[in-house]
Amino acid sequence: MFDAMSPALLIIDMQNDFVASGAPIRCPGATDICGSIDELRRTARTAGIPVIFTQERHRAEMVDFGLELEYGEPLHCLEGTAGPDFYPALTPEAGEFVVPKRRYSAFFATDLEILLKGLGVDTLILTGVATDVCVRATAQDAQQLNYRVFVVPECVAGTTEARNEAALDNIAYVFGSILPAREACTLLSSTSANPRLSKADRGAPGATRSAA
Numbered sequence: 001m002f003d004a005m006s007p008a009l010l011i012i013d014m015q016n017d018f019v020a021s022g023a024p025i026r027c028p029g030a031t032d033i034c035g036s037i038d039e040l041r042r043t044a045r046t047a048g049i050p051v052i053f054t055q056e057r058h059r060a061e062m063v064d065f066g067l068e069l070e071y072g073e074p075l076h077c078l079e080g081t082a083g084p085d086f087y088p089a090l091t092p093e094a095g096e097f098v099v100p101k102r103r104y105s106a107f108f109a110t111d112l113e114i115l116l117k118g119l120g121v122d123t124l125i126l127t128g129v130a131t132d133v134c135v136r137a138t139a140q141d142a143q144q145l146n147y148r149v150f151v152v153p154e155c156v157a158g159t160t161e162a163r164n165e166a167a168l169d170n171i172a173y174v175f176g177s178i179l180p181a182r183e184a185c186t187l188l189s190s191t192s193a194n195p196r197l198s199k200a201d202r203g204a205p206g207a208t209r210s211a212a
């Protein structure tokens with residue numbers, strides 16, 4: 001099943017305004033998935049597989065929300081506040097990439113695809129929040145751009161549990177596959193190291209890369 005894949009692990013929007021207690025758009029269960037995501041991240045790093053964080057950010061002037069706020073979303077991830085910061089239990093490490101974004105999909109008006117092409121990636125393992133918003137939007141765009149998509153159910157959380165389950169069902173119907181965490185670890189550990197990553201990046205302390 002996993003032959004000849006060149007995967008990357010995508011960690012979507014694990015930020016204070018979606019994960020922390022009292023957050024404006026807190027996803028129930030988001031704190032509980034940090035450990036499972038980190039386990040996948042450690043497996044990917046050891047195997048030499050790219051790890052990419054996305055980070056939603058909005059200007060303090062609120063000029064880049066578009067129509068989002070018209071449909072009931074509260075203000076979130078404003079630059080100059082702690083909201084866009086990564087949740088402390090799961091922050092990027094040396095050699096991992098950070099892709100800032102303004103909208104739901106990690107592909108929309110970002111350079112994620114440029115990064116993936118540069119790394120020779122053809123398969124995405126999706127984790128993070130919210131399953132029914134940014135994870136689903138990213139899965140749809142990825143599939144339309146001819147990337148294989150896997151979503152790890154133990155590593156995602158939705159805005160509600162019902163929406164989480166509905167989004168997973170929708171993704172499995174047409175946009176990708178639901179891959180249990182154990183199988184995701186197998187995929188990562190059995191895949192050849194990405195030749196475009198430096199061995200020095202694996203597990204070493206230091207600055208993260210920004211794809212901005």
